[in-house]
Amino acid sequence: MVDLPKKYLTECGWLKTGKPIDNLVISSRIRLARNIEGIPFSQWASSTDLKRISEQAKKAIRNASSLNNPDLFCMDEMEPTDRYFLAERNMISRELAKSGIERYVAICKDQTASIMVNEEDHLRLQVLMPGNNLEETWKRINQIDTDLEESITYSFSNTFGYLTACPTNVGTGIRCSVMVHLPALVISRRIDKVLSAVTQMGITVRGLSGEGSEITGNLFQISNQWTLGISELDTIAKIDTLLEQILDQERKALDKLIKEKRSQVEDRIWRAFATLSYAQVMSSNEAIELFSSIRMGLNLGIFEKPSYDSLNDMIVRVRPAHLQKQAEKTLTATERDEYRAELIRNWIKN
Amino acid sequence: MLCEICKKNPAKIHITQLKNSKKYSIHICHDCSQKCGIEGTSINPSFSIEQFLTGNISFTKNQDAEFNAHQTCSSCGLSYNAFKESGRLGCALCYDTFSPELKPLLQKVQKEVKHIGKTPGKGDAQLVLRRNVSYLRMQLKEAVGQENFELAAKLRDQIRDMEGQLSHYGIE
Numbered sequence: 001m002v003d004l005p006k007k008y009l010t011e012c013g014w015l016k017t018g019k020p021i022d023n024l025v026i027s028s029r030i031r032l033a034r035n036i037e038g039i040p041f042s043q044w045a046s047s048t049d050l051k052r053i054s055e056q057a058k059k060a061i062r063n064a065s066s067l068n069n070p071d072l073f074c075m076d077e078m079e080p081t082d083r084y085f086l087a088e089r090n091m092i093s094r095e096l097a098k099s100g101i102e103r104y105v106a107i108c109k110d111q112t113a114s115i116m117v118n119e120e121d122h123l124r125l126q127v128l129m130p131g132n133n134l135e136e137t138w139k140r141i142n143q144i145d146t147d148l149e150e151s152i153t154y155s156f157s158n159t160f161g162y163l164t165a166c167p168t169n170v171g172t173g174i175r176c177s178v179m180v181h182l183p184a185l186v187i188s189r190r191i192d193k194v195l196s197a198v199t200q201m202g203i204t205v206r207g208l209s210g211e212g213s214e215i216t217g218n219l220f221q222i223s224n225q226w227t228l229g230i231s232e233l234d235t236i237a238k239i240d241t242l243l244e245q246i247l248d249q250e251r252k253a254l255d256k257l258i259k260e261k262r263s264q265v266e267d268r269i270w271r272a273f274a275t276l277s278y279a280q281v282m283s284s285n286e287a288i289e290l291f292s293s294i295r296m297g298l299n300l301g302i303f304e305k306p307s308y309d310s311l312n313d314m315i316v317r318v319r320p321a322h323l324q325k326q327a328e329k330t331l332t333a334t335e336r337d338e339y340r341a342e343l344i345r346n347w348i349k350n
Numbered sequence: 351m352l353c354e355i356c357k358k359n360p361a362k363i364h365i366t367q368l369k370n371s372k373k374y375s376i377h378i379c380h381d382c383s384q385k386c387g388i389e390g391t392s393i394n395p396s397f398s399i400e401q402f403l404t405g406n407i408s409f410t411k412n413q414d415a416e417f418n419a420h421q422t423c424s425s426c427g428l429s430y431n432a433f434k435e436s437g438r439l440g441c442a443l444c445y446d447t448f449s450p451e452l453k454p455l456l457q458k459v460q461k462e463v464k465h466i467g468k469t470p471g472k473g474d475a476q477l478v479l480r481r482n483v484s485y486l487r488m489q490l491k492e493a494v495g496q497e498n499f500e501l502a503a504k505l506r507d508q509i510r511d512m513e514g515q516l517s518h519y520g521i522e
Contacts, residue, residue, distance in 0.1 A: 040426045040441040120438070142468070154470050155442040161465030163445055165438045167452060168459055170445070172467040202461060229462025233489065237501075 002077045004085065009325060012089055013110035014128035015312040023299045024247055025132035026179040026219070026312060029090070030141050033121040033164045033173035034148070035155040041165035042118045050102035050118055056152055057117040061106045064147035066140070067115075070108045076100035081330070084321035090128060092116055113144060120165050121173075123148070130312075132243065134176055134236045142232075161228060171228030176239055180246065183218040183296050184254035187265070194249045195220075198242055202226035217288035217315070222246070258300070269297040277348045281334075282341040287318045306347070314347060353379035354458075423447040483512045 014027050035041060036056055039049050061067060075083060075096060083097040091114045092105045104117040116124040125148070127141040155163040161171035169175070185191040195205050204225050207215045222243060224235045257265055272293030295311055297303045306314075316322055318340050324331050327339055351361045359379035422429045428440030430448060439445065445452065456463045486509050493502040 035442065037442065041439060043436070043438050044426055044428060044440040145468075149470055156470050157442070157445060157465070158469075159463070159465060160445050161467065161469075163442045167439065167456055170456070171460065171465050174467075225459070226461040228456060228460035229464055229466060231467035231485070234466075 001079055002073060004073075004078075004082045004325075005071065008085070008111070011111060012313065012316070013108075013112035014090075014130055015316065016130050016309050022131035023295075023308075024181050024250060025243070026181060027128055027130055028133045028137045028176075028178050029126060029128045030134065030137045030174060030176045031124055031126035032141060032145055033162065033169045033175075034123040034125065034145070034152075035163055035165070036122050037153040037155045039122065042120065042122055043165060045118075047102070053122045054102045054104055054117050057115070057123055058104065058106075060148045060151035061115060063151050064144060066143045066147045067106065067108060067113065070106040070113075070115075072104060072106045075103040075105075081321050081324050085325050088319040088321050089316045090126075093119060093124075095119060113140065115144075115148075121169070123152075132178060134178065134240060138176075138232060138236055168225070169227050171226075172230070172232050172235065174227055174232050174235055175223055176236055177221045177223035178239065178243055179219055179221050180243070180250075181217075181219055181292065181295055182246070182250045183292050184257050185250050186218045187268075188253050188257055190249070190253055194246065198245045198249075200238070200242065202230070203238065203242055216285055217292040219288075219292070254299075265296070265300075266302065269293045269300070269302055273297070273303075273348070276344050278345070279341045281337045282318075282344065283337055284318050284320070284340065287340060287344060288315060291315060310347070314344070318344065351377055353377070355379070356381070421447070479512050479516050483509055483516065486512070 014029075036053055039045060039053055042050065042053065045053065058072065061070065061072065073086075080097075083092070084094075086092045086105065086107075087094050087097040089111070091107050091111065093116065096103055096105065096116050096119045099118075102118050106115045106117070108114065112129060113125075113127045115126075125141055125144055127137050127144070129137045129140075157163060162173040164170045164173055182191060185194055199205060202225050204223055206221045206223065207219070222239060224230075224239060226235070230238075272290040276287075276290050276294070291311060291314060294303070294306070295308075298306075298308065298311070317326070320331075320336055323336050323339055323343070326343065331339055353359045353361045354376055355378050359381060361377035362380055363383045364377050420429060420431065423440055423444045424447065425443035426440035428444055430451065433439055433444070433448065439448070453463055486505050490502055490505040490509065493499075493505055
């Protein structure tokens with residue numbers, strides 16, 4: 001079995017706040033779906049084909065200068081906790097974490113880029129950056145894609161674009177998403193109205209962990225649905241425009257809340273602080289909900305600590321696999337809730 | 351509104367389903383609803399609009415569902431039925447094999463059935479640059495038309511940069 005290097009516990013590039021600090025947008029992410037010409041898509045590929053794919057992919061990854069010699073992990077050589085650890089920090093999907101033979105991930109040293117091999121598509125490239133930064137994220141992933149293409153011939157058609165296993169990704173193969181924190185719209189019960197008013201065709205809003213996940217901690221992911229008939233730059237522009245409208249509504253909702261219900265808002269924030277400081281047992285959902293109030297407190301200048309960096313880091317640190325890596329042992333669900341509460345109490349104290 | 355399946359009769363039945371916090375809606379006529387196992391207000395519990403959106407294509411295509419369902423890709427051997435069940439195609443050639451069935455589906459879930467954007471330019475940096483310049487020029491024209499001058503200025507600078515790179519290759 002291959003152990004995850006220790007640095008994975010302390011560093012995570014995309015969780016650091018951008019400069020200037022963006023109070024509302026946590027991160028920007030772009031992924032590209034690509035397949036190698038002449039080999040069936042991974043789901044239907046034989047074991048020989050899966051090996052051909054991974055061999056070509058590994059060679060291309062090694063040769064891509066923009067990836068700068070990344071760490072490479074094979075799923076069937078890793079402990080489940082390590083695989084889920086990588087999924088919790090969005091370096092791989094849960095599907096890849098569940099898989100095994102000939103399934104790989106290459107992760108850049110700063111943990112802002114990763115390439116999954118033999119997931120739904122032969123290659124799934126992704127770049128994650130802090131704050132509201134789809135433009136830079138696109139530049140980086142575009143370079144990685146171009147570098148990989150030096151060693152790989154992608155499956156491509158003039159009509160359908162980059163060919164993917166699922167027709168919902170065909171064309172550019174791009175999925176852009178921004179993770180936003182919208183507490184004031186949720187508290188004032190305006191979120192549904194605002195999202196349904198501004199969300200246009202081809203755009204979708206989801207929870208923290210992407211597809212199929214619930215909304216937790218007032219964190220939302222805004223992403224594109226269309227990949228065919230619209231260019232990468234237009235997709236980004238569309239999300240950017242929509243994001244500005246949502247953020248504008250959030251700022252207005254916050255101003256109104258503060259004007260009309262300041263004491264209730266502050267009460268909510270301090271109660272969250274008190275619970276995090278003293279609770280003995282805590283689920284990860286409760287923690288993420290309470291972190292939302294702490295973030296609001298930081299935004300309103302009620303607290304100076306913790307830093308946004310540290311708060312972002314805690315959102316992943318309180319999840320099950322992260323807890324077990326920190327405790328250096330397997331924990332039952334009850335033990336995890338106790339350990340999580342302890343970890344948070346110590347974090348708040350410092 | 352016309353039925354989304356046969357595109358002939360007026361849509362009388364409107365179904366909205368929530369799955370994994372995603373909302374799926376369809377609007378269909380009485381005849382087509384019966385073909386899908388929907389009677390009155392009772393819906394077969396296994397009925398899923400998500401699957402249905404994938405599966406309805408065989409109805410739209412000349413009603414020859416049987417033929418389409420058993421059609422297989424000559425390269426990977428995937429049957430159209432297997433695609434309908436999994437929602438995943440087997441290989442690149444499936445896009446050609448199932449093209450008549452896929453196009454109506456893509457029209458529903460995508461903006462247009464014509465790729466716009468990056469294209470592979472393996473080993474030919476000049477070609478990629480030229481393609482990008484012509485694409486950006488198109489965008490610039492559009493930005494000026496929409497009086498989005500901030501974007502236009504950005505695009506103009508990008509074009510200048512790329513033209514500068516092209517001049518290294520001796521291409522204007």
